[in-house]
Amino acid sequence: MKKLLYLSVILLGITFSSCEEDEPICTIMTEDTVEGSWSMTEAMLGWGGYQTFEMNELVWTFNNNQMFVYFGDSLGLNPSIPYSSTSNAGYDYTASDSSIIINEVGYNLSVNETELIIDQNPWSDGIQLTFTRN
Secondary structure (H helix, E strand, C coil), X not given: CHHHHHHHHHHHHHHHHCCCCCCCCCCCCCCCCCCEEEEEEEEECHHHCEEECCCCCXXXXXXXXXXXXXXXXXXXXXXXXXCCCXXXXXXXXXXXXXXXXXXXEEEEEEECCCEEXXXXXXXXCCCEEEEEEC
């Protein structure tokens, strides 16, 4: 019983010491945002085909409403992959919780700490692009 009391006191102390006194709330930060650098791992292109990639072969970077696409010259890309015809190209984008508009074209958006999915109705032969956070 004494051990349980000591454990409770320690856990309670850790809980209350994780915030600064002048902070009203403790916030746990998660990276459920499109901002950052993402490696495309899979491109399902409907009738346009299918292609997979290793980490850092095809990278899309989102920063301050600008998206940049990077890939090596020797990488053979399916021409149906959007925004991937020119390396180091930049495009404007805006994103919300469930959608993203890149260069005035709308897509569905799903993002969490490690994975980003951009699609245009893959269940009806649209595209789905899957990324892993770098």
